[in-house]
Amino acid sequence: MLILSVLWRTTNEEEDCNLSGSSRLRLHVHPGTSGLAPHMALLAAGAVFEVRTIDLFAGEGRTHAFQRLNPFGTVPVLEDGAAAIPETGAILLHVAERFPDAGMLPHGGADRAQALRWLFHVAALHADFMTWRRASLALREDQHAMGATQAWMARRLAEAFRTVERAMDGPFLVGTRAGPADFYLLMVAGWWRTRFDFAAETPQLAAYLEAMTDNPSVRGAYEAQGSSVPKFLAATTPVS
């Protein structure tokens, strides 16, 4: 199994105390895919963690060893000591709760409810995006079915991003700092930007997403995974 990178270390010993007990954090990713958002959250938490590359193209997601971590064979998976946590949203929530001092998740009340609501909304958007991708691959032989499915999914995703823009009422999805759902939304929007002109269609959302890309944890995750940081304010000509 290919180990891409490295042990991510915080720079001072005090922060190392975030690694409670002997529990070891290891994030399994295929670079540039759904592990980006958990990677951002781990960096934002100041966590000490290891990143392990799973080569999906080589079928590593289907190996017995990996499916013991996630029977669905998808990345990301976060190992936290003896626990294996698949599902992007679950990992984000776990990281936010495990590192409460990072302040990524409100402790209670209406703000926490809103944070959870957004996390689930974005997870649904992520699932739609993955369906779009899988349908595009599965229907390659049937151009008509592929075109119709892609167009329908694209309309659905576009409407979802417009809804997010209408529903946002602050600088972040909840409160005044980036939380798990913000990292998650940025990741999914970053994949979709070649098919949706954020700057023209949802200018406020584009400005918020672009500002998120200045966050050092965001930049760190993209760079570590060899991906370029997405741009949202430049006009794009959506690929059909």
Ligand SMILES: N[C@@H](CCC(=O)N[C@@H](CS)C(=O)NCC(=O)O)C(=O)O
């Ligand atoms: N519901 C999963 C979806 C993750 C997912 O689909 N990951 C892709 C990479 S972006 C994957 O592992 N694909 C391999 C496969 O489907 O076999 C999550 O939220 O983490």
